Amino acid sequence: MSKLKLATVWLDGCSGCHMSILDMDERLLAIAEVVDIVYSPIVDTKDYPDAVDIALVEGAVASVDDERKIRKIRAHTKLLVAMGDCAITGNVPSMRNPIGPQAILDRAYIENASAQPQIPCVVVPQLLRVVRPIHEFVKVDVFLPGCPPSADTFHAALTALATGVPLDIPALTRFGA
Amino acid sequence: MNDAVEVKTLIIDEQEVSARRGQTILEVARENGIQIPTLCSLDGLSSVGACRMCLVEIKGSNKLLPACVATVYEGMEVTTNSERLQKYRRNILELLFAERNHICSVCVSNGHCELQTLGQQHGLTHVRLPYRNPDLHVDASHERFTVDHNRCVLCTRCVRVCAEIEGAHIWDVKGRGIDSIVITDLNQPWGESACTRCGKCVQVCPTGALFDKSKVGADHPKYPDFLPFLNMMREAQ
Amino acid sequence: MNIEELEQIAESVRLENSRYDFEVNVCMDLACMSQGSDRLRDELVKAAEASGKKVLVRRTGCMGPCSSGPLVRVDPEETLYHHVKAGDAEAIVSSLGGDPVPALQCDLNEHFDKQVRVVLENAGHIDPEKIDDYIARDGYKALLTALTEMTPNGVVHRITESGLRGRGGGGYPTGLKWGTVAKAGGDLKYVVCNGDEGDPGAFMDRSVMEGDPHRIIEGMAIAAYGVGASKGFIYVRAEYPIAVSRLTTALREARRRGLLGNGICGTTFNFDVEIRLGAGAFVCGEETALLASIEGRRGTPRPRPPYPAVSGLWGKPTLINNVETYANVAPIVRNGGKWFFNMGSERSKGTKVFALTGRITHTGLIEVPLGIKLWEIIDVIGGGVPGGHTLKAVQTGGPSGGCIPAEMLGLGVSYDALMAAGSIMGSGGMIVMDDTSCMVNVARFFIEFCMTESCGKCIPCRAGTAQMYTLLTRICEGQGTMDDLDLLVELCDTVKNASLCGLGQTAPNPVLSTLKYFRNEYIEHIVHKRCPAGVCNIQAPVEVLA
């Protein structure tokens, strides 16, 4: 049996979910027996591959760039997993929603800048008016809440997804876990 | 009235149970180990039937009744956990999570929150409804406590405990519909209100909306169980 | 006061009126007044004085076809004039005794012929501020008959026998409700009149309160006698200042005549009424919220049971009925339960007042026997849809009701038939819509109303209506998906079944009924990004980001 192609994606999140994946420690070796990581912040691939079996997406959709990415990912992925609260609820990134993006940009680039206060217009992608969970943009197949979901949760979930056994997510994790 | 009439027999989830006249379905269910989810109701406070989590089906009626308010009658047949009821409860929880800005990961009540627990118990892994993201404030004017409206579910437990148990009636609800909000005094900052600083509201608040400042960032479990005992002691006097 | 004295008053009014050769009745209710009927009346009085003719100029309550106002009716000829200006006063007065003024004459025979007036029997015929005018038209006869010739049980029985059902929206059998309150124990009971009338576009109750206030007081007094109450409250919204002032006058007059107070009509029956003002919250029309508001608390509903009939105002048994329900009481007592029972359809007896509005020729107030076909109301009484447009739907029941499509105009108007069609009778709003209405937008309008009027106590209604509004807005703006539609339907189910009070329980009706009959309009918005009626402003679809 060929290995499953696994991608992990980092949108607007703190990378905590990825850290938690790494916290699986030696159990990663067992996971690596059944999956190939074809795209991830921790591997050196620039473009999202054409046919991915499982994608774990961390982070909310906060910018036009995020939106473009998530649509592309959905188009090329069999099973899309929203990983962590940011991807599922918007979580901390969405705390700017009541006040809007301009207030955030002003605070970061103008009020707190010591030299040459200006809001960048290149490189930094344009922010969306509201930060939203990924399922508001594309269909999501599996939701793994938690901030971040624990390494145990990842282990149980990935094992189940890779082997096709049923997965009882509420028994493993919850919002904020 | 003779004693026989005072005792009612009824069926809850196919289990035959007996009850005293005037007992609520919720009380009787709990006495018999049948769990009905609740949010606004709290042992020791009056019941308002507001959150609708405890709705149950009564055979022969197409109206759902709140178990925390509805009293038993002879021969009543109650179903507490049908698929339909579960769907309504999940919907109610989704509505609550989407209504305000409940960011569990950065909440003092994370891990001790009744809303969060109910969500998990009802298998909620995500909210399908659009988040409303209202712009709500945090009132930290009180020297000991804070109210964070982002996390309030409008259960009115604070209003009731303050009026019914503490007798101060500092809390009330202002506004209508989706704009409802709990206020202190006549919408003065909490710190400037006539609050007696007893802290009962903090203990009964099911979420992280009311919290003790000394617990910020720390584990903040709440202990509402004092209420029935307090009432018992008062009645004994 | 006794029956003979009542007769004497009636006689003296008749005598007084017979001194005049002509009666010129001027509608001075809101719609006509807003078009200057008060100035018109002054001019008529002046012209009458100058002419030397024996003319009685009388201000009256709403005559019905408000869109034709200001209205003037000349009796005894019953000539009806429409769109009368103050400047027409002279012409009208000088025509008296000769030919009518052709330019002002209107033919509304068809409009009136199909109507049966019970509740509105005095509308347009009496001066609402004159108790003697009311007495001259058999007013307070029913009360005195009840007090002197009937037992309280007999009164309740007569109402039961009539088949009258509550006109406030629920359609609960009135006799049954009275019987429950009558049987409830305790020496202190209340009767309450619900004059909150919060439905957008409804003004039936206002017209009765303004045009014939004594009818309500008499109905309440009879009810109080029947159920054993001694104190009454009329709850009126403060936005109805004319109703409040007419009712205040009426109460004062009734007290003066000994028709309210202690030992009414020489019996041991004591009864008086107080007015309580509402602050204009739709939910305060819901009975438990209304009672909380009268008690001075925040107007939020509470779960029932216990029903007000068992535990109402300050925990006492309380009878609460709608304005129009009380307005039916006196004629029923006067003419007998059978008389009323013989009007109407099988399970909906008597007549119903509707406020006909929207895309229809004659808007205004109508009273029809129940069971009447919808097309008779729209095409005959209402004069059809104007401007070459075609009828699309009729909305009944206000924000709690639904839309009935044009294909179903054969429907007989009754509580059960409207319910079966996915709408409700409600309190009597009837909005006619033509092909220029977008049904998704209509649903959104009513959900917005419910959202802003929700009291906020229970979650399904408070947050559910807000979410439904968001989803409907998305659909109207062409941003909706089929998933959104499924979610909307699921929310409708939850809000309908899980909400605490009638507001939430009926809020989804406009969505459900438009989805039932006009689903294609939703699909057009979602799939083809098109509003068939051209109402919604749908932007060209945003290019999907690659």
Ligand SMILES: Cc1cc2nc3c(=O)[nH]c(=O)nc-3n(C[C@H](O)[C@H](O)[C@H](O)COP(=O)(O)O)c2cc1C
């Ligand atoms: C949201 C809501 C608003 C209501 N508004 C009114 C109203 O404005 N007038 C009224 O008479 N009944 C209204 N009702 C119905 C009352 O609760 C009550 O059923 C009625 O006053 C009883 O009188 P009836 O039996 O004569 O109809 C409303 C009900 C609900 C749920």
Ligand code: SF4
């Ligand atoms: S502050 Fe807490 S106790 Fe008070 S209404 Fe909100 S959630 Fe309930």
Ligand code: SF4
């Ligand atoms: S259904 Fe609406 S109006 Fe009625 S109690 Fe609930 S929130 Fe209030």
Ligand code: FES
């Ligand atoms: S617990 Fe019964 S309605 Fe909230």
Ligand code: FES
């Ligand atoms: S207000 Fe004059 S006819 Fe209605």
